[in-house]
Each structure stands twice: as structure tokens, then as C-alpha cells.
Amino acid sequence: MAQTQQILYPQMVRRWDVFELSLTCPRDGNPFAEQWIRAVFNGEGESVNADGFYDGDGVYRVRYMPSFTGDYTAAVEASFLEQPVSIRFTVLPAGDGNHGPVHVRSAVHFAYVDGTPYHAIGTTCYVWTWQSDALVEQTLETLRHSAFTKIRFCVFPKHYAYNLGEPYSYPYAGTPMDSSVLTMDNFGQYDEHAGGNDWDFSRFNPAHFRRLEYCIAQLQALHIEADLILFHPYDRWGFSCMTPAEDARYLRYVLARVSAYRNVWWSLANEYDLMRHKTIADWEEIARVIGKHDPYGRLCSIHNCLQMYDYSRPWITHCSIQRTELHMTAEFTDRWRQRYQKPVVLDEIAYEGDLPYGWGNITGEEMLRRFWECAVRGGYPGHGETLLGYADILWWSHGGALYGESHKRFKLLADILKQTPGGGLRINPDQGWDEICAIPEDERYRGQYYLYYFSFMRPSSHAFSMAEGEQYSVTVWDTWTMTKEEKGVHQGKFSISLPARPYIAVQLKRVG
């Protein structure tokens, strides 16, 4: 049945970029289900098995991210090839600004693989990729001018309040139910088994995934990590209640297509505990499939609604937490760090907005406060915006423009985090009982740097008691007005006047 085909591929690729080979082959039957392709990549530093995928129109592709430089070979195998085909290519040094994928560092922090610190300043636009071209481009433009370094979004389209329209595309061949019958009053009446859907879960829609890849690549160019949500419960199409075999096929297709993008993270689910058709055993099986077919060990987690997943599971690289209490979340960051000894990412700590729901109606001030409370405890906060009154386009779901106040202040937080000696912060175990004080995680820098945060409190001064003989330069930041005041160099016990407003931070840097 098979015959040797001409394999198309570039002679050179840069380190941590996507190498892609392709060939055109039989398109009879259902190539998604009946054919397969893969390649084994060999360089001096690694040997990697990469699954390929059928991209429609008779085209098969294998993608690969080289982690080293130098000469590489690949042996391409496929169900339609009589024997493996060998190819050769060269991996050049990484391009400017390409620091490789993000990994866990120092147990509870992140860094790019080249050692550059990475501070996750997240946002959430669940289905921005499934909006109109114009809106997708507007979202990218907004992100370009933002401080965000991570964005969460879904592979599947989303059915939820304020999200009842048709998505740009569907992941499967077939036809969806008629969405013209949906209103905000009845959206909750539809569940995953709603009638009217007619899908072939064995045939993917390559256009859907090409758009996903376009978005991932655009994010990569913006140095933004793509935290891909693989499953979610907001569904009227049946994607949340496929069989385990259908789930596995879906996962392998997604993994083959996008795991070579260095900025991809896996989020097994959003609000996994609302997905009543899946058990913990199902999630563990999904994790197993990912672990087996992601050759790069991308960052991987799973996000809760009311019940946190057991983040001590070995496949989970970091906590991906939603607040479970109405009033507090970010203040628990240190507790979760200590418990799980993994990076604590607070992917949902309520959204700046004015929705009738407690998860979507905090002020910009409160959103920013939660960002700081999380960050000074050495955690990584996430944002979202749910402001009504902008043509029914909500950033949290659709992307577009930002109308809130908190996001404008994240660059200052990011800039201050970048000043942390050694990269990561932790809470100072010696802080006073009414202080919130961060110090460098890395013990080699202890005593060099202190970052105080005063939250909703508004002291008119603060007394510091530093080690004798050391001098510290003091900078006072108003994290809301984004103004700073240099307070000079001090030593020993001293008091610094503060503006008696909320949201003040104070940096102490050892000098000399």
C-alpha cells in the first residue's frame, strides 16, 4: 500500500524552535485513524521520539524541538512507508531573546532552560483563539503591550454565560447543535449530552488546530507562555464526555501538533472537579498519556473549582490553583508552597469585573492587591477581566482590549520581581507578625534584599531593624499610582515615612 515519498524539511533550524518535516501521502479512508507517522531525532545530546500527525489534504507532519545545537539526524517511520527514511539537518544556536522552554527551578520557582529567571504574570482568555480574526489580532496587540508572560486558553470551544455564540471552528469533523436557540436564560440548561451535535471523533478538523498553532507561535514571539487547557466542563457539544479512547486519540493529536512549541504548558483541565463524567482515574490516565507522548516534559498541571487536585502527584510540575474562599486566596500562597514544594500558580484569584458572580466582580485595586500578596510569597498570580458594557466582549473569555485598571500596574510588579537577587522570592520567616516581607529564595543572597508589602494597610511610617553594620538603600513604591520615592541609605534601626495610603511596597537593597 505504501511507497516512499519525498520528505520536505529545512536544512537548518534554531535551537528551541520548531523543526517540521512533511510529506504528502494517501488520503483514502480516514488517515487520522488509519495511518500514523513518527520520527526518531538524534543529536549529540539527545535522542527523541516524536509522534507526527495527519494535517488533512494528504499532508503528514512531524514536529520536533531540538534542545541542543549541532548535527542532527532523523529516522522517519510511517504506516505508509516501506522502510524508515533518514534525513539530516543542523541546529543553530538559539535566536536572540530565545531562552528555551520554562522549567521548574529551586523547587518552587521557574526559569527558562538557559537560566534566565521567568516570573509568571498570567492572564486568562479562555477562548480567544476561537473568536474572529479581527478579535484575535486585537488580543495579540493587547498582549504585546502588556506585562503578561503567560496566558491560559482552551483547545475546545466554550459554552458558558456570556459565551453562547458559535466558535470560529470546531476540533472535529461534523456539525454542532443549533446555537441560535441559546439565550443567557437557558444556557445552563445545556449539558454535554445536549442533542443536535453530530461529530466524528475519529476525524479532526486540521484548520482548528492550525489556528491554535498560529496563536501559540504568535505568543511565542511575544515571549508569552501558552497554558493550554486540554479539557473543560463548559460544553454543549459533548467534548467533555468522550470515551477514554476518544480522549487518548485527542490528546495524542494535540501533543503531536503542539508539544514542539517551547512555550506550551499543559493544563489537563479547567475546573476538573466540575467534569462529572471524569473520575480521578481518568485524569491519571490522561496524565499518563501526556507523559508518554510529550517528549519534552512540558510543564503540566490541572486546575480546580472547589476541590484542589492532589498537587503532590509526580506528573504535576506546579500548582494551578483557583481560590476556594470568597475572601482570601493569595494570602495562602506560602501554605501551599510548603505543602507541595512546587511552584504555586494562582491561575484564578477572581477577576476584575462587575459580573453578578463572586468570581468575576472584584475591583482593580483588589486584583492588584492579590497579585502582590501572591508574588511576595513567592507565588505566581493570574489575572482576568470580566467587565460588562463593552459590546459583550469580555477579556476573560474572548480577549480583545483591556478596560480594567489592574493590568496597567503589572509591569511595575514584573520589573520589581526582576530585581530579585537569584530570581525567586519567598516570605521572610523572621518577619514581624503584622508584616509581609519577602526575601530572596536563594540563600546566597540572604540579607541583600527585602521587599515589604503593606496590602490594604496604610501606615504613615514603618520601623525597620536591620543587621548591624549593613547599609540599605530604601525605595518606597506606590503600587497603585506607580510612583516611587527614594528614601536614601539607612542602617541598623530606622524608621521610614510612608504615604499612609494602601498598596505600598518598600524595597531594601544592601549597598557597599
Place this chain on the structure above:
Amino acid sequence: MAQTQQILYPQMVRRWDVFELSLTCPRDGNPFAEQWIRAVFNGEGESVNADGFYDGDGVYRVRYMPSFTGDYTAAVEASFLEQPVSIRFTVLPAGDGNHGPVHVRSAVHFAYVDGTPYHAIGTTCYVWTWQSDALVEQTLETLRHSAFTKIRFCVFPKHYAYNLGEPYSYPYAGTPMDSSVLTMDNFGQYDEHAGGNDWDFSRFNPAHFRRLEYCIAQLQALHIEADLILFHPYDRWGFSCMTPAEDARYLRYVLARVSAYRNVWWSLANEYDLMRHKTIADWEEIARVIGKHDPYGRLCSIHNCLQMYDYSRPWITHCSIQRTELHMTAEFTDRWRQRYQKPVVLDEIAYEGDLPYGWGNITGEEMLRRFWECAVRGGYPGHGETLLGYADILWWSHGGALYGESHKRFKLLADILKQTPGGGLRINPDQGWDEICAIPEDERYRGQYYLYYFSFMRPSSHAFSMAEGEQYSVTVWDTWTMTKEEKGVHQGKFSISLPARPYIAVQLKRVG
């Protein structure tokens, strides 16, 4: 040694007012220690033993609060009387607006003994009574125009930051240490054993207590409960480390003088756990002395710093709680109610101010928010003000005027609490997970009244789902701007538009 003296007393007294008899007798030696006086009061409804006290200048007094009306007799005994002397007087009905002392009602609430609901809206002015006459009068004038129904203050003077001056008077004969040496830098260097004090703990200073009584009586006229703090750790005079015998003598003197005032509550201590010279056994002994010598069973509690007292102790009538976490307190009200099954009074949930300390630098908005969070959970909040910049006079300690913003909004809260059918609120066990909703404690009024509070959240609308067939009038309150909007009568499932600002409350009252 003794001889019969002429006893002075009024022929008539009103119910729940103070009846006082006096007589002039020997003043040789130390009458505080060497003489005693007491009386047994008998009316149709009660028989009460009341300790008397020496008031200086040869005058002895016995005070008594009658709980019933009608003819009373008293048998007066004293160490200097050869035999008991009988007197008669009449108790008239209570004066207008006199509802008697406050008791616990429905386990977790309060009421005046005549059944009138009492909602504690507290404040703290630790040593307002020990300031100048002018300041005392200003404090009373401020209270007269306030919504406060309870004030906490100390019998002993206070030594603490911002409180280093000489008090108006001392409770004992003798001389204090030289306060001219004190500065804000060294105030913490003085402890209870600081030298320079010369007290006779067996001789009280009656003038000190007369001023206390004047203040209690003035508060009574304003319908404000006097939550008297009997011991506290802020001390340079040694009052916090007297012997148990000295403590007992002090307690009996205070009790004899003021327990007949119907608006007195006992607070064994402020921040008992900072009083390193006292053990739990000491506190239990103090409680025993109070229980034995307070014939009226006044409300009684003890206030913590970091470690709460065991509020399940039988002598404790209500919790008197200080926040133990920087970020939250009021939100735990329901937890403590359930745990202790007693009224939960949050006597310190941080103060509106701008001090360098976390306990004294929250905004007016945050103070008000904590008040509401506590109140809708059926608890009773307490206020304090620690704003610098007003001639070093801080309400929290000295009284005077109020310069903050929260206190102006407490009358609205008080007015709304008064509308609660049956008097007391509790959290609605059926509230949604992102709702805060209060209902009447009294089951007879269930379904008649709902009070929602939206805290720092700012919904633009809220969906209500009420029992079928019932109609509710809806009122939206902005608890900060103190404006209201009547939203008409609704039934079943309905949505109410809200102003998308924080600090909104919504009342639903069943009609028809």
C-alpha cells in the same frame, strides 16, 4: 470600737437605677483594709447581698441596683456597726428609655432585660476617662452623636506608644515613677517592675473611682454600655503584677463601687496573653472573685492578643475577640458562633488609622467592611480610630473627636440591624457559595427577611431565587455613600441591578 451612725439614703429609686446608702464613720488607720460594710437587700422578687466600700473622708457607701419594683428593705452590716441597721425604700418603675441591663438572648445575641433587642456597635477608647476634663467632655459629646452602643475602657491608666503622659489620676495612694523621662523611643523599655513607683496597694484613691463612676453614669444616660477592662499589660506602674491578694482586693473594691451600674460589663483583661505575670489559674481565680462578688451576673469576658481564651468557660458570657490574622477576622464570626454558642463580639478587628502597626492602619472602607461582615454573620463588631496628626490625641486611647470615615456609616448599619425580625441575624445556611446572606436568628421569622452583603465585590446585578408564591420588597443600600434605592416588589426568580460598586447591601422583606 463601733457605734450606730445615721444612714443616708433616698426613699425612692427607679428600677435598674443605682440605689446608694452612705454613712460617715471612723477614719482612723486604714479603713480600706480594716473596715467593711455590706447590705442585704430584700424585695418581693429578689434578695441580694451587696458589698459596700470606703469612699475616703470617713464616708462608707453601699450601692445596689434593684431588678424589681415595690417595697424593699435592706439590712446594713459593717465592721463598725454593733448590729445590723434596717432601712426601707420603694422601687418605682423604670424611667423612660431605661430597658435594664443587657443580657444574652437566644444564646448568641443580646437584649435588654425588658426584651428590647440590643445590637452592640462598639468602640474602644482605652483611657478616655484618665484624660483632662475638657477631653472627657468632648468624648462624651462625640459619643452622644455617634451610633456606638458600647465602649471599652480601662480602670487602670495605660502606658503604651502614643500614651506616655501622666493620667488624670491613679487608683492607689502613693506616687508614680517620673514620666518626664519617657519618649516614644524608650517606652517599650519600661515594664511593670520599672522602678520609681511607690504605691500602697491597700489604700485606694477614691477620686480615681469617682471619675470612673461619673463616666459610667454619663454613658448610661447615653444608652452606651461600659465594657470595663479590669487588667491590662500596658503598664509602668506595677498594676499588672500585683499579688493575687492585691488583685482580689482591687476587684472587690471595683465591684463594690460599680457593679450596681446597669450598663457595666466586665472584661477581665485586654490582651490577657501579654500579661506574663498571670497564669490561666490566676484568670480563673479572678473570674471566681467576680462571680462571687458581682450580685448581678454582669456580662463578662476576656480579650486576647494572639491566643484566644477558652470561651467555653462557664463564667464567660460572650466572646471578646481580637483578630489573630492580618487579613481576616470578621469573616470567621460564624465559625466562632458555632464553636462557642455564645455571642461573638469582635472587640478589635484593627483600627481605622495610619499607624506603623498592622492593628492600627486600616482604611475607613475596610473598617466598615469588617463591621458588616461581622454583623451579617450575627456577630457584634468593634471600632477604634488611630489617626495621627490630630495633636497626638488618638480616639483609640484618649477619646476626643473622631476624624475617620467609618464611624459616620455605623448608624445606617444600626438602623438596618434594628429592622431584623426577632432581633438577631445569622448567616443563611442555604446561601450560595459566593453569597453572603443573613436571615433572622429566630426561626419564627424565617423566610420573611434576607440581608445580602457584597463586601469588596461589585456586582452589576444579582440573581435571587425566592420561595414560590412569596413577594419581597427589595431595597439596595450603598453602605459607604449611605444612599438607598427602592427596587419594588418581586417574586420567584428575579434579577436586581446593582451599582457595580463595593460595599453594597440588599434587603429583601416579605410583603403581604
